Amino acid sequence: MSLQSSRTPFDAAANRAVSAELKGLTVGQKKAIWAWVFLALPIVFYVVIRFYPTVSAFAISFTDWNILGEKSFVGIENYSRLVQDRVFWKVLINTLLYGVIGLPVSLVLSFVIAYYLDQVRFMHGFIRALYFVPFLTTAAAMGWVWRWFYQPSPVGVFNLILVDFGFSQQPFLRSTTQALPAVLAPAVWAGLGFQVVIFLAGLRAIPSTYYEAAKIDGAGAWRILREITLPLLKPTTVFLVVISTIGFLRIFDQVFNITNQGDGGPLNATKPIVLYIFETAFDSSDMGYATAQTVILFLLLLVITLLQLWYLRKK
Amino acid sequence: MTAEAISTPYTEASERLNRPLLRPSKVLMWSVLMVGGLLMVLPFIFMLSTSFKFNNEIYELSLLPKEPTLSNYLFLFEETQFFRWFVNSLLIATATTVSVLFFDSLVGYTLAKFKFRGQTFIFIAILSTLMIPTEMLVIPWFLLSKDLGWLDSYWGIMFPGMMTGFGTFLMKQFFESVPDDFLDAARIDGLNEFQIWWEVAMPLVKPALAALAIFVFLGNWTAFLWPLIVTNTESLYTIPVGFASFSGEFTTDWELIMTGATVATIPTLVIFILFQKFIIRGVMLTGLKG
């Protein structure tokens, strides 16, 4: 809106100045100079706001720093402490579990929903909206609702349903095995609509001539799905896999807002790495140790994303 | 991995070509999808309904309050600064979104349509910021803001989000599909590079800008950790920070917490209802280009 008025005159003036000096350069050289002009401010931004803090975080990870006193260099001590920290291994496994369970569950669910929804015309938009609404909610707010749902009967909706159907009550958040899936469920719930819509887009983008040709060949639904739909959906799937993996491995809001006092319990059963980082940094003021954990998380995300991109693009 | 889940025997992909009228399998499919969708919004309905209840009724799980009341909303707006937080969030989310749209598309365009040394390096560097966890940057940001006097200000809340790696990546993908001929034609017409971007290329990627706007707005609307750390004054809180302060104080007053949660969610919902077609189309395009 106000962009045009505030930016253009300034840039236009700058452009004239630049163009005046550019006479005598080749088109390619001129364009390269323009590119750097366009990138100047963003480069400053990324260097100051992203890379410099990242580098200083890396540096802090080699120090012992309680946030108030002086930093003292301790070499790789924080990293060797990580290796011996049972809680760290626990949160690392939890984090991977969030990814390993959350990713296939959410992708299968969203694909099935998208696949059938694509064939529905009556109230299509309305149903799609129903699935999309959770994506718009804040985890801080919805965490309270989910926490309530997991209560024992007579208050907890899930247990009420279980009991009504003659099953026994489940402890959910009070169990070391059920708590992690119970915390994951709202994360899947919140992201499902987004994935459904992306899959719908992917399905729409497949030209119907493929299907017609397959039909003439007398291919069954299952073959069409396997040999046409899924392969042609590949780019969509790659995109969702990468985006969702990063999301699940960085899970925090749901755990913080659903577990008792945000402690990632019971007995650390639901604590992901980001929550452990948060506690180490802000409850224990152990900044060196906390940043060492962020470095591990960074490397983990980097390696997993690169592996996925490489594997999925290649195949 | 999706294979076994979709092998349900009665489905035929060919149905999307010649749709017969009402077939039992279709009716069943529609009903299952509808019920699933209603279940998806159930937590939301529950929140909404609780916000209209008195505190002695909240443990009855009825979806319709027996004795509906607006007292929770009155309390919220009279006794707390919710309205102020609401305005703050709106301002900050809007300003950040405008900045991201401008800069991310400028950088995305440059990376897509220009050839220069170091191009790949810059692209990878920006992309790699996607993997940096915010938690890692918060302390350095705080020290920086302190040195520059940005603490406890709108700008302090906004500055880390003024450009994003995700948006740059997305816009680059979209600009790549803009034909070079268009741009060359504009060049021959004597437009300078900035004008070419702003007047020729940008209008061609409007749907992508819409999609990006949604993600950025949502992301800033729900951002919690950084706004919490950088603000000291209650009147500068954003909705999530205000909500946390509020729910910390009224932990046992579920009806008030649900009211606060409702108020925190309504704006995004209204925006969605108003612009549903546009938003869905934007998100769909993201999936195709991402």
Place this chain on the structure above:
Amino acid sequence: MNKLSGILLGSAIALGLGVGAVAPASAQTEITYWQYTFGARVDAIDALIGQFEAANPDIKVNHVNFPYADYRVKVSAAIPAGEGPDVVQLFYGWLDAYREAELLSPLPASLTGDVGDTFFPMVSAMNVDGEFWGLPTAVRSLALFWNTDLFAEAGLSGPPETLDELVEMGKKLTKRDKDGNLLQVGFTVVPTGQDHHWWREVLVRQFGGEPYTDGGRKVNYNSEAGIAALQFYVDMVGEDGISEIGFLTDGQTAFKAGKAAMTIDGSFRLGSFNKQRGLNYSITELPSHDGERFNYSSYWVNGIASKAQGEQRVAAEKFLAFITTNDAMQLWLDTVGELPARPEIALVDANQNHEQFGPFVRGLAYANATHFVDEAAQRQIMVDMVDNVTIKGMSAADAIDIAAEEEQKLLDRFYGS
């Protein structure tokens, strides 16, 4: 980077100077006070600031408050940057960590000379090597809240006097549906709430133990008494079946909803319970055991930040003295519901026989305060201990051994031995 920040810093300073020039030229000293957000506390401090500023027109006090859950996050982020309060309110259990981090400075003798004689004895925990680091306006203790309607409905005439009665009555007050699901609990068992204090300082002692020795440096609850105390505690959710951990998320919520007959909590909860529609309740002292009564006391103290120097320091001392006067304490009791920190004002008849404050005030007489080094971590150890028994089915003795080992490690790391 350096240049950029230099330029920006320069302009920021210039702006700052400009603002300074516009401000009135009076020599008013500004100090900042921090506490966590809680309606009644905010009102009380605002009232006290109003009185203080009227009496000291040359001092202006800025009152800042943050969400309770994020209070420490705020402090951790603000302090290293030299931002933050001149006078800060903190939980007494955090003192050591704050002191260790050189965030606080000791209070002058002029303020603390007679603390030993005039404040409740547990305030002496603020005395480290002869210097006081913080003074409370108010102290807290625990009491038993009981729902009079539910008691009448169960045909019980009054609250339990002893732990055995607590369990017996609890059984009569517990309701289940035909499948055995709890509809109402006799008593709330919430390790994350006040219960970990109750276990440490009350139950362990009542069963004949001593939770810590060596001035809080040595864990001592890993004893027969500790095991008996833990067994009693977990039996309430096991064998005795009068409760369930996590029932309606926490004790206060369950009690407010009229779905818990008894709960243990502090006087600061009165405000929230009093405004609940249809909740009728009363308060009594904590149940005794073998004739022994104990209580747990805690408090929030006001400390002076080490960054307060010169005029600010003088003003901060003045303000701290003002908010710890008897009048301030009475105002705090009436507004917030927390008990005065000096016996001479807490124990006046009006307070001691007060229908709601009385049981808390009387409890102060036999209360102990735990010497925490990291309250959050030490609480988590207790929570895990209870979870190990109730979720993992570990024996009380094993769970206590693990907890004692963990907590001793924490204490050792802090005291550097």
